[in-house]
Amino acid sequence: xxxxxxxxxxxxxxxxxxxxxxxxxxxxxxxxxxxxxxxxxxxxxxxxxxxxxxxxxxxxxxxxxxxxxxxxxxxxxxxxxxxxxxxxxxxxxxxxxxxxxxxxxxxxxxxxxxxxxxxxxxxxxxxxxxxxxxxxxxxxxxxxxxxxxxxxxxxxxxxxxxxxxxxxxxxxxxxxxxxxxxxxxxxxxxxxxxxxxxxxxxxxxxxxxxxxxxxxxxxxxxxxxxxxxxxxxxxxxxxxxxxxxxxxxxxxxxxxxxxxxxxxxxxxxxxxxxxxxxxxxxxxxxxxxxxxxxxxxxxxxxxxxxxxxxxxxxxxxxxxxxxxxxxxxxxxxxxxxxxxxxxxxxxxxxxxxxxxxxxxxxxxxxxxxxxxxxxxxxxxxxxxxxxxxxxxxxxxxxxxxxxxxxxxxxxxxxxxxxxxxxxxxxxxxxxxxxxxxxxxxxxxxxxxxxxxxxxxxxxxxxxxxxxxxxx
Amino acid sequence: xxxxxxxxxxxxxxxxxxxxxxxxxxxxxxxxxxxxxxxxxxxxxxxxxxxxxxxxxxxxxxxxxxxxxxxxxxxxxxxxxxxxxxxxxxxxxxxxxxxxxxxxxxxxxxxxxxxxxxxxxxxxxxxxxxxxxxxxxxxxxxxxxxxxxxxxxxxxxxxxxxxxxxxxxxxxxxxxxxxxxxxxxxxxxxxxxxxxxxxxxxxxxxxxxxxxxxxxxxxxxxxxxxxxxxxxxxxxxxxxxxxxxxxxxxxxxxxxxxxxxxxxxxxxxxxxxxxxxxxxxxxxxxxxxxxxxxxxxxxxxxxxxxxxxxxxxxxxxxxxxxxxxxxxxxxxxxxxxxxxxxxxxxxxxxxxxxxxxxxxxxxxxxxxxxxxxxxxxxxxxxxxxxxxxxxxxxxxxxxxxxxxxxxxxxxxxxxxxxxxxxxxxxxxxxxxxxxxxxxxxxxxxxxxxxxxxxxxxxxxxxxxxxxxxxx
Numbered sequence: 001x002x003x004x005x006x007x008x009x010x011x012x013x014x015x016x017x018x019x020x021x022x023x024x025x026x027x028x029x030x031x032x033x034x035x036x037x038x039x040x041x042x043x044x045x046x047x048x049x050x051x052x053x054x055x056x057x058x059x060x061x062x063x064x065x066x067x068x069x070x071x072x073x074x075x076x077x078x079x080x081x082x083x084x085x086x087x088x089x090x091x092x093x094x095x096x097x098x099x100x101x102x103x104x105x106x107x108x109x110x111x112x113x114x115x116x117x118x119x120x121x122x123x124x125x126x127x128x129x130x131x132x133x134x135x136x137x138x139x140x141x142x143x144x145x146x147x148x149x150x151x152x153x154x155x156x157x158x159x160x161x162x163x164x165x166x167x168x169x170x171x172x173x174x175x176x177x178x179x180x181x182x183x184x185x186x187x188x189x190x191x192x193x194x195x196x197x198x199x200x201x202x203x204x205x206x207x208x209x210x211x212x213x214x215x216x217x218x219x220x221x222x223x224x225x226x227x228x229x230x231x232x233x234x235x236x237x238x239x240x241x242x243x244x245x246x247x248x249x250x251x252x253x254x255x256x257x258x259x260x261x262x263x264x265x266x267x268x269x270x271x272x273x274x275x276x277x278x279x280x281x282x283x284x285x286x287x288x289x290x291x292x293x294x295x296x297x298x299x300x301x302x303x304x305x306x307x308x309x310x311x312x313x314x315x316x317x318x319x320x321x322x323x324x325x326x327x328x329x330x331x332x333x334x335x336x337x338x339x340x341x342x343x344x345x346x347x348x349x350x351x352x353x354x355x356x357x358x359x360x361x362x363x364x365x366x367x368x369x370x371x372x373x374x375x376x377x378x379x380x381x382x383x384x385x386x387x388x389x390x391x392x393x394x395x396x397x398x399x400x401x402x403x404x405x406x407x408x409x410x411x412x413x414x415x416x417x418x419x420x421x422x423x424x425x426x427x428x429x430x431x432x433x434x435x436x437x438x439x440x441x442x443x444x445x446x447x448x449x450x451x452x453x454x455x456x457x458x459x460x461x462x463x464x465x466x467x468x469x470x471x
Numbered sequence: 472x473x474x475x476x477x478x479x480x481x482x483x484x485x486x487x488x489x490x491x492x493x494x495x496x497x498x499x500x501x502x503x504x505x506x507x508x509x510x511x512x513x514x515x516x517x518x519x520x521x522x523x524x525x526x527x528x529x530x531x532x533x534x535x536x537x538x539x540x541x542x543x544x545x546x547x548x549x550x551x552x553x554x555x556x557x558x559x560x561x562x563x564x565x566x567x568x569x570x571x572x573x574x575x576x577x578x579x580x581x582x583x584x585x586x587x588x589x590x591x592x593x594x595x596x597x598x599x600x601x602x603x604x605x606x607x608x609x610x611x612x613x614x615x616x617x618x619x620x621x622x623x624x625x626x627x628x629x630x631x632x633x634x635x636x637x638x639x640x641x642x643x644x645x646x647x648x649x650x651x652x653x654x655x656x657x658x659x660x661x662x663x664x665x666x667x668x669x670x671x672x673x674x675x676x677x678x679x680x681x682x683x684x685x686x687x688x689x690x691x692x693x694x695x696x697x698x699x700x701x702x703x704x705x706x707x708x709x710x711x712x713x714x715x716x717x718x719x720x721x722x723x724x725x726x727x728x729x730x731x732x733x734x735x736x737x738x739x740x741x742x743x744x745x746x747x748x749x750x751x752x753x754x755x756x757x758x759x760x761x762x763x764x765x766x767x768x769x770x771x772x773x774x775x776x777x778x779x780x781x782x783x784x785x786x787x788x789x790x791x792x793x794x795x796x797x798x799x800x801x802x803x804x805x806x807x808x809x810x811x812x813x814x815x816x817x818x819x820x821x822x823x824x825x826x827x828x829x830x831x832x833x834x835x836x837x838x839x840x841x842x843x844x845x846x847x848x849x850x851x852x853x854x855x856x857x858x859x860x861x862x863x864x865x866x867x868x869x870x871x872x873x874x875x876x877x878x879x880x881x882x883x884x885x886x887x888x889x890x891x892x893x894x895x896x897x898x899x900x901x902x903x904x905x906x907x908x909x910x911x912x913x914x915x916x917x918x919x920x921x922x923x924x925x926x927x928x929x930x931x932x933x934x935x936x937x938x939x940x941x942x
């Protein structure tokens with residue numbers, strides 16, 4: 001077996017970096033749970049016809065075939081029920097299907113979070129992988145879902161991300177009702193086409209977008225200018241309402257959208273404050289999000305210093321997340337790209353794992369015969385929630401200390417010898433060695449688990465957080 | 472979109488059952504970490520040639536193809552590097568590949584645990600799924616791996632499983648050196664063929680296996696009888712050594728295997744005792760495990776009352792887990808089938824989730840205007856690690872209580888009204904309602920998180936555990 005080489009687009013983490021990812025997932029999960037969100041996991045496959053419904057991302061779907069199955073994968077197998085299956089490319093399609101399939105067993109509004117990989121066969125690049133993990137929170141109602149859940153779901157994501165030691169994140173929020181109402185009130189003939197053109201503002205200069213508005217949405221040049229004026233508004237305080245009203249367009253839908261957007265800003269204010277500068281929320285009236293199913297709140301999340309990754313999260317309100325022909329399930333949710341965010345930060349050394357093993361203590365071994373006693377000693381530490389391992393072999397103590405050092409294990413424990421001395425524990429970072437009792441000794445809180453080390457090498461860069469963060 | 476139907480072989484859990492699975496995974500993970508095992512996750516795909524190496528399970532592999540890729544999936548794509556990929560069917564093949572790929576960045580002995588799904592396109596049945604989750608622990612060395620790690624890895628799995636509220640589990644241990652040495656000492660011409668025949672004892676009657684030993688392994692009828700005698704030995708105490716020696720076969724490899732097996736029993740004894748009857752470990756000299764790569768310790772795990780599932784876990788020692796032509800990486804590990812175990816127990820009602828939502832408290836809502844205040848109150852509880860949600864709408868309090876009841880939320884919180892009374896909290900199970908302060912009130916420990924309810928409906932059945940277990 002030759003030495004294998006990595007597969008492009010399928011990144012994997014070494015143990016210390018994986019510990020960072022685990023702590024991030026665990027921290028996000030705990031915040032979601034504290035807000036009443038239940039976890040689910042869906043199978044990784046969906047029938048192809050359900051995945052391909054959207055149309056536009058067909059080419060990125062991975063389809064499955066059993067190696068020994070007949071070439072025509074559509075053909076029924078021995079159970080007569082085999083269908084062509086593909087790997088899901090996001091967590092929304094499987095969640096919508098899960099809601100429809102289990103609606104009779106769920107209580108609505110149903111709050112769920114889901115942290116799983118998804119797959120897209122697109123060309124790999126920084127922040128874009130063929131297998132990537134994301135964290136989704138959604139609230140789904142039956143028939144109706146009051147607007148206050150829009151605020152709730154944004155707020156929980158602000159709180160969740162505000163607890164992580166990442167570069168500052170910016171939630172850029174808009175509202176589709178606001179844009180649609182504005183365009184309607186302005187008299188633009190094709191509102192949907194107008195949204196689609198405005199969505200191109202991050203790639204094209206404003207003049208070009210203005211021309212496209214005239215060409216594809218039937219706007220007059222004056223109307224196009226007003227659309228661009230609206231799109232330039234970026235504000236995080238209550239002046240939002242006046243600034244939009246100052247443009248002089250009057251429309252009932254616009255008013256509702258504007259009120260909703262103002263409510264999202266207001267509702268997130270305390271969570272933004274609590275994040276201590278880690279998260280900001282602002283209205284950005286050029287955010288449209290191309291996907292047609294958004295109907296109200298829309299959001300995109302950007303990371304300071306990593307604008308090149310584009311959005312690292314996003315979501316919004318969809319009035320028909322799922323629909324089985326009899327019942328409609330409206331939803332609102334936000335998705336955060338864990339791989340998209342962490343992998344570049346780990347690669348850049350902005351985030352680092354503090355050690356590759358969970359062990360806090362290496363129990364040193366005088367000779368092979370004392371292994372059972374050393375294991376019992378380790379068990380006493382473990383029973384007090386202190387991770388411990390016993391040295392792999394009874395080398396000279398100096399070599400056992402270096403063994404711990406290479407693994408990043410902070411403490412080495414020397415059991416009492418027959419001569420009757422006390423047990424001793426050495427902090428191998430400071431060299432300090434003291435008498436210790438396995439029934440009472442404990443490490444500092446920050447040594448208890450592998451944590452995240454946030455780089456201090458770039459403290460003058462925007463977005464760096466110069467502290468050692470225990471997650 | 473019509474109501475979707477489940478896909479056979481791809482089971483999914485409702486939120487309360489998923490909470491059980493999460494608690495099981497979290498409990499296993501914590502035990503592994505306390506013993507110094509680091510977590511890793513591997514990508515779900517491997518190049519097909521790596522998966523198909525074993526040969527015997529080719530037909531169960533799912534291969535991947537990008538929907539819009541050329542039919543000949545072997546052809547290079549635009550990067551010139553695309554290879555045919557399949558979903559992994561266990562966690563051992565990807566782990567071996569991970570070790571080879573990252574050997575330069577790992578410290579050996581390398582202890583890892585891995586809890587992920589795997590996929591096999593086999594016919595679905597109880598305990599056998601096309602997507603299933605398993606938990607693997609392995610210790611891998613470079614060039615050499617001392618035997619004491621066999622004891623270590625068995626012991627950590629006994630401890631991990633002994634902490635779970637499952638029906639009693641039996642570790643049935645054997646040693647390939649013992650069997651091989653015994654057959655060799657006995658003078659059987661084809662030792663490997665003999666092992667393969669003995670492995671059929673769980674499907675065929677002893678007489679038939681004796682005939683097969685004569686036919687395929689070149690044994691005399693007398694030798695075949697002695698092989699069967701060895702295979703009937705099942706013992707969990709130190710009489711093991713005498714019972715094997717009483718068969719009168721002398722062989723150096725047999726002696727070493729017997730000593731190793733006795734060491735595993737002895738080394739696990741304290742962990743078995745600590746499990747309080749939940750786990751037993753015994754030598755069962757007919758366990759061979761068909762796979763050719765095992766070279767010493769072998770183990771299979773069975774669950775009382777669920778023998779029909781066959782083994783719910785297994786593993787052993789392989790002297791060449793991985794090999795890159797220059798270096799060999801011996802390993803020892805055990806795998807536990809999480810889906811295989813939990814799904815039947817959940818289906819039978821032996822295990823149940825205590826509630827479908829993480830929320831401990833529902834904050835009642837007097838009117839829509841008080842929602843921000845209610846959210847702030849919920850935040851005070853959340854900041855003290857008490858999960859809380861605010862009522863979805865300001866219905867009459869009786870309806871809000873029933874809303875909590877349907878979700879299994881144990882407490883409803885009534886904020887003080889303008890009239891200046893105190894906040895009150897109601898335990899909706901007992902009906903008790905008391906004054907409370909969000910800065911100090913807390914629920915009983917067992918209400919803090921959704922846990923597992925272990926069925927009490929079959930206390931006279933073997934294997935039932937009649938207690939409510941908070942995981």
